[in-house]
Amino acid sequence: MLSDVTIRYGRLTAVRNVSLSLAEGEILFVTGPNGAGKSSLLRAIAGVTPPAGGRVDFADHDVTGRAPEDIARLGLSMVPEGREVFGSLTTEENLLVGTGMHAKERNWRARVASALEEVYETFPVLKERRHGQAGLLSGGQQQMLVIGRALMTNPRLVAIDEPSLGLAPNVIDLVYERLIALRAQRALTLLIVEQSSTRAMMAGGRMILMRGGEVLLDGDARAMGQSEAMQAAYFGYGEQA
Amino acid sequence: MKNWSKLTTALVVAAVTGAPAWAADDDRIVVGFATAESGFMQAYDKPAQDAAMIRIGEINAAGGLLGKQIEVVNADTKTDRAEGAKAGLSVIDAGADLVVVSCDYDFGSPAALTAESSGLVSFFLCAESIKAGIQGVGPHSFSASVLAAVQGATMAQWSYEKKEARSYYRLLDTWTEYNKGICDGFDWMLPQLADATLVGEDTFKNEDASIAAQITRIKSLPEEPDAIMLCTMMPGAVSAIKQIRAAGINSMILNGSAVDGSYWLSAVPDLSNFYVPVQGSIYGDDPNGDVTAFNAKYVEATGGDPSTQYVYPGYVLIDVWAKAVERAGTTDADAVVAELEKMVDEPTLFGPRTFNSEIHHQNKARYLIVETNAGTPAVVDEWTISEPIPVDALMK
Amino acid sequence: MSNRPSIARRTLATPLILSLLLIAFALVAVAAGSKPFNQTMIDIFLRVTLVVGLYVFVGNSGVISFGHIGFTCLGAYAAAWLTMPPMMKQTLLPGLPEWLIAVQLPYWAAAVLAALWAALWAAVFGKILMRLSGIAASIATFAMLAMINTVYSNWENVTGATSSVVGIPIVRTIWPYLIVAIVAVFIAWGHAISRAGLKLRAARDEPTAASASGIDLPRERLIAFVVSGGVMGLGGALFSHSIGVVTPDTFYLGLTFTTLSMLVVGGMGSLSGAVIGVLVLSTLIQVLRWLEAGVSIGTSTLALPNGVQEIALGIVMIVILAFRPSGLMGNTELNWRRAKTADPGASGQPE
């Protein structure tokens, strides 16, 4: 999916020659310390920050340098860090923003309605607040909202940046529970960025560990949890290449 | 960097070598026009300049001035003051004996000042401020038009005497000196008219999108004033007139010459009770048949009718200057100025002209009164104010 | 930051190169010996002064100001008040205080006082406005300009309202204008490498870090505002002597946008950009004017229709900005070595 991708901000190189591929239906955790380039990677995939070098493929298309809205149309839903809800819109409007892109398809209205119902079923609290301003929701509710919003368009891949950031542990559990369940239901591919690897190890699946813009480790999350290399990479023992 | 310098050098060399070396040649008589060929002022300078060219053509056809053909050089002021100074210098460099500058004092003065400091005669095409002359440029500077204040004074006295107006309202657009000049003349005249009263006054800005608040003030008067002295100019004038009439105010509206012309009347259909002072009529009904003949000549030269009376001062300026040169027998500035200052009621096609060592402008003049009735303008009267406006009142 | 003399030495090249450039332009005018061209050069030097003055605030703080031409207006009128013959002031501007009517100074002394007068008002307005940032600050500066303009357009017996103030001695040699432009460049450079200038640029580039490290932003901005207000006032004073008349509408939106455009096209964050922006656009205007007046090629004369000059200027500006969004110079300064990018410290400009 990614080959040899490099991302720069001015003179700062955030991601250096990273290659990565994801199988359909897979769950991949991207972990690593602050500044490892995890979020940059996600932004490159979604087309928000076009890579300075390398190539990004998604759904059998070369999407390098394509506009985010085009990539979204191919079936990618990204949830960026910081829970970017549209604060002045209502909860329901937030959920509906992205649905317009399939407006030309048949039965669009019915499908939007059922998608909405599904999200409300998953996160009943959103239904209660459906006509309230999204900006007034609590942090956890906003997190549910952005995840729900990402699911509205029936995506093939959902990429989430730090779903657990700033949430209470029980809410994190809830969020993950839903995500895993959804993945099973819909044959969804999940790409989740988390700073902490604990969650990845608990949830299982594949995990990569990034540091300084490079991928250090790639493997089964649970297996990696036990390895020494993991600890070293994480806390910066040992010299970096 | 180096390239730019080279480029500029190349330009300069081209400009210098390209310019004819007239400067030292005293055998020629050159009129330099430092006027706007582009930008906002172009619309005002061009018609007057065309009229000036007609007079130059007439003189040349009749054998020239002092036996020489008058030549013409032009420089564009771009309706910009700094460019105006450059344009003035350009025509002086090209050997101009007379520097003709933009219609408006503010835009014409930079060029006029360059002429003054080179000791040359300068003429404003149609400026109507007292400063367009000795007071604002120097002893070699003149204007061919009539002071704005005379227009205000004329309208006040005429409406009082001929239309029995007694209550006046004064509405001033503070945009330009011209506007203030009209109202100054009105202010000077009004106290001299027994039992004429000023029932109210207000100001607005030409660019104001709406003068509704000002109109509301007029409407809240106990009764509608006999006349509204409207001291404004285009483009705001049309807007003000239209809004006054749209509000149902039917008082007579008195104006300066700046609203002359029928080109805008379509904006206020069936306008009536509306009066404008003009130096000559563009409507084909001037009491002087020669004016109508000139209008025909203008059509021939430019392909269009004169659009306002501001065409005429351009003709007058060449006329009076050429007479002064002829009388002085030279184009030397001081001699020409001396001859100009001897003129008392010198007849011209557009009324008599007087200059003296105190004022190079008309502080008293004959005006035709144009009334617009049901959307059609026509000359209805002629008026000359009873006494000239003193310089002190003009300089206040 | 600690080692100022060395910063001065490392960056001195920039004002020196710019000065040499200006002197080169002046010499071209002398060589040409044409009066109109001389006047064109005076115009260019005036614009250099104004745009450099604008740069001191806008470039260093990153806040767009629409108000600086107000200070030029203040400077121009102050110069008029100080240099007109008392007789003329008595009749045209009777509202001036007695002592001011009586005084008549040489133009250079008046220019210095005019600059101080403008700086004083910059301090007064700056004290109120500098706590604002971003677009709110821009609008507030515009409101300031509009206030100054309204007052000067209507205060009949002190400013002559909308009528032109005349009687100002005209200075037609280029040297004073050249000197003032060079002085402006050195003032801008001196401010840029001063502690206040460095802090202000740091805050511009890293707002969060700067406030964390205790930079008093309103204070640093105020300093830049006052310095640039003074330079604008100086430019205004010289402006009044270049054509000998001043009116309030000369110092309003038109000049505001001309100077801002030149700064942005040159490169908002760079002193060299300010100067280059003026020189490039002015040269372009001159070439277009020349084309408009007509060029003889063989026997036929090729002339652009009137008005094409302005349209072409607008298009060229858009094209330059489309290809170089941060201006011709970007954030870099001219230096002896062209290898500015290889040696980021050379100009003392933090990137």
Added chain:
Amino acid sequence: MTAILQTVFDALSLGSLYALGALGIALIFGVMRLVNFAHGDVIAFSIFALLWPSTDVVAAVVAGNLPWFLLIPFVLAMGAGLSVLAEIVVFRRFRNASPATMMIASFALGFVIRYFLLMLFSSRPKSISLLPALSQPVEVLGARIPLLQLITILTTIAILFGLTAFLKRSRFGLEMRAAAENFTMARVLGVRANRVIMGAFALSGALAAAIALILGSQTGTADIQMGTNVMLMAFIATVIGGLGSLPGAVIAGFLLGAASVAMQVSLSIDARPFRDAFVYGAVILVLIFRPQGLLAGRGTKERV
């Protein structure tokens, strides 16, 4: 009493113009952080589109003679068309530029439009008789006010309701509001950037044309500078209202109109010419106390 009523109408009609202008500027600012200084020139262009290019003094009215039901859509289409064209030809290349660069580019574009009109029509204002039926006074609650004033106010209210409904109820409106608040996020969700921006430009251009129609019928003049003053006031209203907030822009537009009329009515004749100085002074005060504007646009991050 009727005088007060009349003053209220005066304030409302002037405020309407500013509010419409502010909306046009705020819409574009919302989606691309562009302070569009060409807006005033779009206003002028829309009205000149009714005339046949000619430097003659008398306006050669062509499209201006259309019946009103064709004339109004024609002018609106002209404004929207020019605005969209400006987006495609110019502003599209400035999507990632700094606000200062975009602002100067918009100014340069306005400059080009202005001089283009100047070349085609000369600088002399053209008189036009636009919708002359509106220049009659009508009686409202005892006050005789120009019909046009009433129509201006009613039209503005209608436009505001229409626009609100459009933004609230339509899918495009939803996308536009989302994009105004967080452009990148909206794109990530599949909202087409170009479509939304072009939509904003089209709406903004149509609003400019609406102002042109009102100004044209009110003043009977097509003048190259006619949009400048409204644009400046609208620009100020957009900022005081809170950049990015459409309701804020509208409210501030009406406030500015009211302040202007109130000063005109209450100041003494000597102070009246200084009216604008007081208005601008009030603007500075508002900014000092509410730098984010009266209704701060949520999610509007300061970038200048």
